[in-house]
Amino acid sequence: MCGRFTITIDADSLQMAFDLESAPPDWKPRYNVAPTQMVGVIREGPRRLVEWMRWGLVPFWAKDPSVGSQLINARAETAAEKPSFRRAFQAQRCLIPADGFFEWKQEVGQKGPRQPYYFRMRDGRPFAFAGLWERWQPEGAAEPLLSCTILTCAPNTLLAQYHNRMPVLLRGEAMGGWLHGDSRAGLEALLRPYPAEEMTAYAVSRLVNRAGVDTAECIQKVEVSA
DNA sequence: CCAGACGTTGTT
DNA sequence: GTCTGG
DNA sequence: CCAGACGTTGTT
DNA sequence: GTCTGG
Numbered sequence: 001m002c003g004r005f006t007i008t009i010d011a012d013s014l015q016m017a018f019d020l021e022s023a024p025p026d027w028k029p030r031y032n033v034a035p036t037q038m039v040g041v042i043r044e045g046p047r048r049l050v051e052w053m054r055w056g057l058v059p060f061w062a063k064d065p066s067v068g069s070q071l072i073n074a075r076a077e078t079a080a081e082k083p084s085f086r087r088a089f090q091a092q093r094c095l096i097p098a099d100g101f102f103e104w105k106q107e108v109g110q111k112g113p114r115q116p117y118y119f120r121m122r123d124g125r126p127f128a129f130a131g132l133w134e135r136w137q138p139e140g141a142a143e144p145l146l147s148c149t150i151l152t153c154a155p156n157t158l159l160a161q162y163h164n165r166m167p168v169l170l171r172g173e174a175m176g177g178w179l180h181g182d183s184r185a186g187l188e189a190l191l192r193p194y195p196a197e198e199m200t201a202y203a204v205s206r207l208v209n210r211a212g213v214d215t216a217e218c219i220q221k222v223e224v225s226a
Numbered sequence: 227c228c229a230g231a232c233g234t235t236g237t238t
Numbered sequence: 239g240t241c242t243g244g
Numbered sequence: 245c246c247a248g249a250c251g252t253t254g255t256t
Numbered sequence: 257g258t259c260t261g262g
Contacts, residue, residue: 069261116245149234
């Protein structure tokens with residue numbers, strides 16, 4: 001699955017990498033994006049901009065927005081049919097720019113806290129998570145809450161050493177295909193494990209465990225004691 | 227008919 | 239909103 | 245995902 | 257143990 005990620009590039013690099021109309025004004029590099037925090041999202045539609053949405057999808061019919069914290073991921077195999085995700089799958093798909101993500105693993109033969117690992121592309125360049133977004137209108141006249149979720153799929157051979165799920169990663173043509181595709185079969189064809197050969201992983205400090213710590217120390221390599 | 231769920235992951 | 243269970 | 249709380253009444 | 261908050 002995917003419960004933390006990074007997007008460490010600056011606003012100009014982001015604009016270039018994702019072909020945005022403009023560089024997002026409030027952008028800052030992030031080393032530890034956690035659920036319920038605001039994330040930059042590129043949604044379907046004619047305009048190619050980054051908008052801020054809460055990570056953790058709140059279904060439009062929800063009574064209470066707190067359910068969103070449990071919907072940080074959606075299974076790619078079933079998202080098109082689940083009540084919470086169905087509408088978004090049809091018409092509210094999005095890209096969530098990232099350049100790495102974390103997974104936690106219980107080291108064999110050890111007890112205690114799990115060890116975090118950082119995953120990224122070998123070429124170090126950014127990519128997008130395949131996502132869904134939703135709009136939730138609170139009672140009264142307050143601003144609607146925009147929220148999003150990250151799709152997951154079976155792991156590739158690299159991720160399988162750590163977890164039984166991985167986020168759906170998109171690069172190049174697949175990004176436009178996800179945003180603007182119109183057939184369910186065509187969309188689902190994009191929701192497959194990203195090639196392991198293009199990815200790399202290393203252990204990082206447990207500082208990343210704390211959602212409030214958002215510094216480059218989160219992606220510093222550490223040795224795992226045997 | 228109404229009531230109640232609607233989700234994912236891993237299990238320190 | 240829409241589906242399932244009672 | 246992990247960390248941290250987990251409760252009520254009434255009010256200086 | 258389980259739920260909420262970040």
